[in-house]
């Protein structure tokens with residue numbers, strides 16, 4: 001895989017692939033890899049990388065007529081900057097804009113920039129979208145992070161206990177099917193595929209190597225996904241049992257799409273901080 005790396009003064013490391021503007025590795029200053037990347041992941045034109053942080057734009061999942069998760073995740077982005085920023089943090093910036101191909105799929109002019117910045121125990125992912133055309137556009141979007149867990153059976157997600165969700169897994173699949181709130185931490189085993197509209201606050205993911213605290217701004221919704229063993233078996237870019245090593249916690253805008261007037265910008269930020277160690 002074609003990767004570009006950046007290192008912070010404290011040893012924190014980031015790596016990303018220009019296809020998808022896709023962060024593939026975040027090694028926090030304690031040397032722990034915090035992202036899951038499938039050993040069978042592939043990258044290149046038209047392919048999407050299993051793991052890391054796919055950028056889903058201008059459509060989340062199959063909620064529209066575009067290819068699943070839009071089209072920027074499997075196109076080449078430009079690397080705008082890679083290295084150490086003025087504060088000594090690892091920094092990677094990638095950008096992509098419309099071209100003839102994207103306009104055939106989606107007839108709008110846009111410019112997207114992803115900035116990943118990390119040092120110490122923290123990663124910040126900032127996505128900016130600008131409407132560079134002369135008509136209004138609207139989109140849904142997600143930063144589809146695969147966070148590494150030592151063992152899925154021990155992983156636990158807190159912070160969503162009192163929130164209703166829309167279920168996209170199993171026989172109840174389908175948008176607009178809110179389930180009753182439940183008040184215990186979310187655990188994993190069978191497939192989980194949920195959209196939480198209007199995320200209330202901080203999400204805490206117990207990974208087995210410390211907790212990750214996830215916050216977001218600009219992104220209204222959150223998605224929690226793990227395919228479970230049955231659906232994972234159908235993913236050709238995941239080895240057997242691979243799903244036991246990640247939980248996707250995605251910062252997203254799904255239910256109330258972003259609308260941008262000509263010249264307008266939108267910015268969404270997801271921050272992930274390591275809190276304590278196992």
Ligand SMILES: O=P(O)(O)OC[C@H]1O[C@H](O)[C@H](O)[C@@H](O)[C@@H]1O
Nearest residue numbers: 061068069168193223224225248
């Ligand atoms: O396999 P992919 O196309 O990368 O999609 C992976 C997953 O992404 C999101 O989390 C969706 O909610 C899931 O329904 C989907 O299966």
